[in-house]
Amino acid sequence: MAIARQVLCLSALLSLPHARSQPLRYSVAEEAPSGSLVADVAEDAGLAPAQLSARRARLASEDGRQRLRLDRATGRLVVAERLDREELCAQAPACTLPLELLLADPLQFFRIEVAVRDVNDHSPRFPDEQITLKIPERTDPGSRFPLEVAEDLDIGSNSVQSYSISPETEHFRVLFGSQSEEDKHVELVLEKPLDREEQAEMSFSLIAVDGGSPPRSGTTQIHIIILDVNDNAPVFTQKLYVGQILEDAPEGTVVLRVMATDLDLGTNGDIFYHFSQEVGQRESAFVIDPMSGEIKLTKPLDFEEAEKHELRVRATDGGGLSAVSKVLVEVLDVNDNAPELVVSSFSSPLPENVPTGTVVAFFTVRDRDAGANGKVTCALEDQLSFSLRPAYKNYYELVTVTTLDREEMARYIVTVTAADAGTPPLTTTQTFTVDISDVNDNAPVFNQTSYTMYVRENNVPTVLVGTVYASDADIGPNAKVTYSLAPVHPIGQPPCSCISVNSENGHVFVLRPLDYEQLKQTEVLVIASDAGSPPLSANVTVHLVVVDENDNAPLVLHPAQDSSPASSELVPMSAEAGYLVTKVVAIDADSGQNSWLSYHLLKASDPGLFVVGAQSGEVHLRRPVTERDTVKQKLIILVRDNGRPPLSATAALSALLLNDFSDVRLPHGSPDIVDDSDSLTTYLIISLVFVSLLFLTSMAAFITCKVCKRKELKDGHVLYAASNFPSSLADAASAGTLPHPYCYEISLTTGSGNSEFKFLKPILPSLPPQHCALGGDTDEEQVFPQGPLTAEDVAPENAGMLSGEEFNSLSFN
Numbered sequence: 001m002a003i004a005r006q007v008l009c010l011s012a013l014l015s016l017p018h019a020r021s022q023p024l025r026y027s028v029a030e031e032a033p034s035g036s037l038v039a040d041v042a043e044d045a046g047l048a049p050a051q052l053s054a055r056r057a058r059l060a061s062e063d064g065r066q067r068l069r070l071d072r073a074t075g076r077l078v079v080a081e082r083l084d085r086e087e088l089c090a091q092a093p094a095c096t097l098p099l100e101l102l103l104a105d106p107l108q109f110f111r112i113e114v115a116v117r118d119v120n121d122h123s124p125r126f127p128d129e130q131i132t133l134k135i136p137e138r139t140d141p142g143s144r145f146p147l148e149v150a151e152d153l154d155i156g157s158n159s160v161q162s163y164s165i166s167p168e169t170e171h172f173r174v175l176f177g178s179q180s181e182e183d184k185h186v187e188l189v190l191e192k193p194l195d196r197e198e199q200a201e202m203s204f205s206l207i208a209v210d211g212g213s214p215p216r217s218g219t220t221q222i223h224i225i226i227l228d229v230n231d232n233a234p235v236f237t238q239k240l241y242v243g244q245i246l247e248d249a250p251e252g253t254v255v256l257r258v259m260a261t262d263l264d265l266g267t268n269g270d271i272f273y274h275f276s277q278e279v280g281q282r283e284s285a286f287v288i289d290p291m292s293g294e295i296k297l298t299k300p301l302d303f304e305e306a307e308k309h310e311l312r313v314r315a316t317d318g319g320g321l322s323a324v325s326k327v328l329v330e331v332l333d334v335n336d337n338a339p340e341l342v343v344s345s346f347s348s349p350l351p352e353n354v355p356t357g358t359v360v361a362f363f364t365v366r367d368r369d370a371g372a373n374g375k376v377t378c379a380l381e382d383q384l385s386f387s388l389r390p391a392y393k394n395y396y397e398l399v400t401v402t403t404l405d406r407e408e409m410a411r412y413i414v415t416v417t418a419a420d421a422g423t424p425p426l427t428t429t430q431t432f433t434v435d436i437s438d439v440n441d442n443a444p445v446f447n448q449t450s451y452t453m454y455v456r457e458n459n460v461p462t463v464l465v466g467t468v469y470a471s472d473a474d475i476g477p478n479a480k481v482t483y484s485l486a487p488v489h490p491i492g493q494p495p496c497s498c499i500s501v502n503s504e505n506g507h508v509f510v511l512r513p514l515d516y517e518q519l520k521q522t523e524v525l526v527i528a529s530d531a532g533s534p535p536l537s538a539n540v541t542v543h544l545v546v547v548d549e550n551d552n553a554p555l556v557l558h559p560a561q562d563s564s565p566a567s568s569e570l571v572p573m574s575a576e577a578g579y580l581v582t583k584v585v586a587i588d589a590d591s592g593q594n595s596w597l598s599y600h601l602l603k604a605s606d607p608g609l610f611v612v613g614a615q616s617g618e619v620h621l622r623r624p625v626t627e628r629d630t631v632k633q634k635l636i637i638l639v640r641d642n643g644r645p646p647l648s649a650t651a652a653l654s655a656l657l658l659n660d661f662s663d664v665r666l667p668h669g670s671p672d673i674v675d676d677s678d679s680l681t682t683y684l685i686i687s688l689v690f691v692s693l694l695f696l697t698s699m700a701a702f703i704t705c706k707v708c709k710r711k712e713l714k715d716g717h718v719l720y721a722a723s724n725f726p727s728s729l730a731d732a733a734s735a736g737t738l739p740h741p742y743c744y745e746i747s748l749t750t751g752s753g754n755s756e757f758k759f760l761k762p763i764l765p766s767l768p769p770q771h772c773a774l775g776g777d778t779d780e781e782q783v784f785p786q787g788p789l790t791a792e793d794v795a796p797e798n799a800g801m802l803s804g805e806e807f808n809s810l811s812f813n
Helices: 002-015 049-054 085-089 278-283 679-714 727-734 804-808
Strands: 024-029 037-040 058-061 068-071 076-079 096-103 108-117 130-136 144-147 160-166 172-180 183-190 201-210 217-227 240-246 254-257 271-275 286-288 294-297 308-317 322-332 340-346 359-366 376-380 386-390 395-400 411-420 427-437 450-456 463-467 481-485 499-501 507-510 521-530 537-547 555-558 568-572 580-583 585-587 597-604 610-612 618-621 632-641 648-658 743-747 759-763
Touching: 024 037, 058 068, 068 096, 085 108, 130 144, 160 172, 240 254, 254 322, 271 286, 286 308, 340 411, 340 427, 359 376, 359 411, 359 427, 376 386, 386 411, 395 411, 450 463, 450 507, 481 499, 499 521, 555 648, 568 580, 580 648, 585 597, 597 610, 610 632
Parallel strands: 024 108, 130 217, 240 322, 450 537, 568 648
Antiparallel strands: 037 076, 058 096, 068 076, 096 108, 144 183, 160 201, 172 183, 201 217, 254 294, 271 308, 286 294, 308 322, 340 359, 359 395, 376 411, 386 395, 411 427, 463 507, 481 521, 499 507, 521 537, 555 585, 580 618, 597 632, 610 618, 632 648, 743 759
């Protein structure tokens, strides 16, 4: 049942979807009483104590023992049973109890590690309660006698730290030393010579003290027996013993036996054998029987590691006298080592144009075995491009025998096999991976024959518009492609300093803002060069197309907005609905839909009286004029293009509603139509003053002059002819800028001699007669704004369509 429970717990832990990546770590002292607080687990895990009960929290351990328990009510981890660090972890430097905090609904677990701290709860203990030493009375001062160290189950500072003798004696002192935790030794050092006749025996206590607080101690009794003088030392039968053994001999094999004799009797004549150096005995592959003197094998030998082993055997009698003899063990070789292949020189990669016979590798073969077991021969597996050539002794050269071609094969795998002459023979293989390096015989190739890139006008400086890419079939520096612009530009194209290319990645940048109205497209030549010597290159043409943006607002040509005084359109009171009052003419320097213009009535004195053609810009009467309508009507026309976002301009114009054009009078009590800046008022005042002062003297001349001007108009004299009207305006009309282009002539109505108004009428000489009629009814006459039209009133693009003389000829009187 316990095993099944552990399996279920382990399965649940493996299936948990959420767990902390780092465990919760705590520590508790060993021997802590049951119920001792370890930590507040709920707080550290970010859980409320109520969640522990609601989610059925419990602890799980690897061995199933509940040494710690969880208090669900408080979320605290407490000691459930006595903790003994020595029982749990023995002498391990760190002792940790791994736990799992399991919660259900939803399933979750937290890893917990509780370190059990050591306390000084164990006293040092000696293996024996009493140690007896037999020391000859003539032993020299300074002689050392090793003792068994005391064991302390605690660790660290709680373990044994010092030794002392009680009661102190002038003959001995204790020496404690340690090379490491595993190599601690205690020795009894003779300080003063012993005299058996003065004292045959002596006893004292050896005390071991640990470093705990408070410290603990352990004691053993030292009993010294002073022996009589032993005047005969053991003697070996041979000064040198020689033995032979196969290197694959099994453990326990007897190598040889040494023998020593002693002329003394009793204990002084009893001989015991041991190796003279204890360290050598532990590291040696041999062990000696202390009673019989047989030397046996304790671990496998290796002829290649050591062909001979030299040992020193000490024979000691019961009186403490000893003798030393030398033992030489010769190891016989067996074929247990495969040949070794040592590479002295290896050239890789090789240029693909190296000549035949080039040395690729220089190596030697050897075998650590002896005799036939160490005799080695070399062979090369099937390989058409390389061969082996003996150099001297056991040295060989790997050379090329055919021409190499990296494009056909960039890497060769050459395998050399070395075999010895043992029984059975052992073999070794050495693989040479020969890479073939490239020469620069391939030029870069662009992935496209040409590139077309787009950039919006008014771009930000150094904007990325595209990337050119060229690949090179070579490798290494020969395949490293850098990009640059050709120093010359295509024939017929002006040099362009606005384009740059990144030499590393081929990114193409536009360095400065571009204007579509000035530059619609350009091209550059990009060169891709590799890093070979000499370098190879290729070039490609990059076409840069500037995409228009709506950055030009419409420009109103008619009526002129900068004329002073402002022009006014005359409308007869008898005009019916649909009467053409005037036409708003505007252009846009942009292209495409950014130049499509639409016209809207933005504001009017009487919005219900007028209507504006959305596409044509013509201003018509929406209804017949009535006596209730104000004589002077002011209109504001909005001209908007089709860009995103749209740009717009406004055209302000005035219209006068008159019964008779020959008798233009200001309505009494209508101060709203009196405007100092109104050209109509100015002309009327000048005319009235002029007529009043000079009526009798200049009437005949005035009438004659007016008759002459009217005759000129009837003969077809116009302000400007179709030949002077730029064809670009007609092109703009076809693009949507000027849907209905107009030319204008001057015609005067009856009574115009009393006023200075001039009327313009649309004429299209280049269009069919139904589109442009000469003359026409005076009801369709329009007032053209006064003042000349300058270059600043036309967009740069459209202004460029006219010559200077042609543009200066467009003036209005």
